[in-house]
Amino acid sequence: MSLLQALLNLLTAILEVLVAAGGIVLPWLPLIAWAVFWALAVNWERLAAVIRSGAVIGIAMIALVAVLVWGCVAPPIDGYHYFEFFGVRLPVSNFTGKLVYVTGLVVIMFAAGSAQLSGMFDGLVSFAGDDEPADDRGGDDHGHDEAHH
Secondary structure: OHHHHHHHHHHHHHHHHHHHHHHHHHHHHHHHHHHHHHHHOOOHHHHHHHHHHHHHHHHHHHHHHHHHHHHHHOOOOOOEEEEEEOOEEEEEEHHHHHHHHHHHHHHHHHHHHHHHHOOOOOOOOOOOOOOOOOOOOOOOOOOOOHHHO
8 A cells, every 4th residue: 555655646746746847837838839930830041041132121020010019909007017137127118118028039030040040950840842942934733844845
């Protein structure tokens, strides 16, 4: 009976550790999902070429609109966001706080892309058809151009 009681105590302790770990991880889950999405689900080789051709302005505009909409839809209760630096609590206005949050999300997005481009996730990420350029010539389904017929 003492062995059974010891196993039950062990399972109870493991369950308590998992619940405590879940309580720590659960609030951070959306941010973790954001980073994992940009690191593993986006082909940064193609996206980097698009960004270099001018899409960075579009990203900045989308971020600005996100700040404006989020600031209007969900203002803080007392009108201020509070950031702590070295024990000093700094109040900032609604839109400034939202700008800090959205900028942080964009930085995480680019950091995840940088990690993917560095080869950190080569064992986890494989995009099908990366070796072949997209064929936009409008050929038929058999791989022949219609000009040869």
